Amino acid sequence: MAEKKLTLLLDFHSGLPIYTQIVNQIQSQLANGILKPGDQLPTVRALASELRVNFNTVARAYRILDEARIISTQQGRGTYITEIPPPEVTEKLRRESLSELTGRFIGEAFRLGFSEREVSQMVRDSLKSWKEAKNVKDEE
Amino acid sequence: MAEKKLTLLLDFHSGLPIYTQIVNQIQSQLANGILKPGDQLPTVRALASELRVNFNTVARAYRILDEARIISTQQGRGTYITEIPPPEVTEKLRRESLSELTGRFIGEAFRLGFSEREVSQMVRDSLKSWKEAKNVKDEE
DNA sequence: TGTGTATTGTACTAATTGTATCATTGTGTG
DNA sequence: CACACAATGATACAATTAGTACAATACACA
Numbered sequence: 579m580a581e582k583k584l585t586l587l588l589d590f591h592s593g594l595p596i597y598t599q600i601v602n603q604i605q606s607q608l609a610n611g612i613l614k615p616g617d618q619l620p621t622v623r624a625l626a627s628e629l630r631v632n633f634n635t636v637a638r639a640y641r642i643l644d645e646a647r648i649i650s651t652q653q654g655r656g657t658y659i660t661e662i663p664p665p666e667v668t669e670k671l672r673r674e675s676l677s678e679l680t681g682r683f684i685g686e687a688f689r690l691g692f693s694e695r696e697v698s699q700m701v702r703d704s705l706k707s708w709k710e711a712k713n714v715k716d717e718e
Numbered sequence: 719m720a721e722k723k724l725t726l727l728l729d730f731h732s733g734l735p736i737y738t739q740i741v742n743q744i745q746s747q748l749a750n751g752i753l754k755p756g757d758q759l760p761t762v763r764a765l766a767s768e769l770r771v772n773f774n775t776v777a778r779a780y781r782i783l784d785e786a787r788i789i790s791t792q793q794g795r796g797t798y799i800t801e802i803p804p805p806e807v808t809e810k811l812r813r814e815s816l817s818e819l820t821g822r823f824i825g826e827a828f829r830l831g832f833s834e835r836e837v838s839q840m841v842r843d844s845l846k847s848w849k850e851a852k853n854v855k856d857e858e
Numbered sequence: 859t860g861t862g863t864a865t866t867g868t869a870c871t872a873a874t875t876g877t878a879t880c881a882t883t884g885t886g887t888g
Numbered sequence: 889c890a891c892a893c894a895a896t897g898a899t900a901c902a903a904t905t906a907g908t909a910c911a912a913t914a915c916a917c918a
Contacts (some may be wrong), residue, residue, distance in 0.1 A: 595895060607748045615730055621875060621918045637741050637876065650733055652874040654904030658731045673840075678746045683823035684848060685749030689788065689800070690748050692816050694845050703836050704820045721881040735904060761866060772906045777867070794913025 584613070588629055594629055600639035605648065608659060615661045619649060622657075668686055722751070724760055728769055736771055740779035745788065750800060751851020759789060759797040822824060 586603045588596060607613045621623070622640060626633035641658055643649040651657040687697045726743045727735035728736060747753045747796070780786060780797055783789040791797045826838045 619824075635896060650731065650878060652733055652735075653902070655875060661731065670719075672832075675830065676827060676836060676840050677844070679741055679823065679827060679830070680736075680837075680844045681746035681749030682742070683749070684841070684844045685745055685818065687816060687819060688749075688848070690812075690814075690815060690819070694849065696751045696816060698841065698845060700816050701824070701838065702825045704817070705838060708824055708828065709834065775905060791867060792864070793911070796866065
């Protein structure tokens, strides 16, 4: 599955800005299931060339959709429809990210030669001081 | 135990660059004891082929890990997990570095919205799995 | 022991992608 | 008409990944 066609129809006389029309039509195609999460969109240049507009116009539309978390644009790679995972998956990803973060921390600590005891003690201390700092802040 | 499988899961649609995902997952597997010091990693070409990416992308990830002294890449030989070479530092500097490392970790975890309970639980789990992996290795 | 060959990582470059900034155009309003 | 402002275009840039050639090492085998 490379990338699908993404047929957009622009009306250059409608008064609506081009980038708005692109935004609207992509949103509507997503709503209609023509586009699905994970789908790759054409590159800004490819779509721009097909629509006979400047690629900055497409980029502007993509940026708006990106800020709305509808698509994900990645410099050097491309743009994709955002996956909208159900809550339980989100929670799973959340835990995985904590797991990765913790893993990197533990790994780095061990690499530096600290013992399990030292690490867990330092974590306790750090959590404690963090909590105290938070309490102080709450009392302000 | 020559080389192990090293199962990595890439998400080509996530915002993270491929090489970053490789770096993160190797670090995480090391931290969780899935990878251990001395283990040989797949060659850049083998891993690249398995992940269906260009081998330079793997090489870039390896170089980052190498610069962080986490792995050791040797032209013509292969790539290995570093044999925990703790830097020569004074006890004072050593404790300060652990404190700083821990502080960064805790701060980041809180910034990501994790609770104190979640963080400490995950640290316990991570330390536990490391210890288990270590025992397995000792029995070999 | 020497030598050819395969295997491994490295270096440099190119291609493809999105980003940032400013210039130009067009349109409406005083 | 003159100005303001939004939309679009032009240009240069940065990030990511891929292509190609090369160098270091290991290993088989004469």
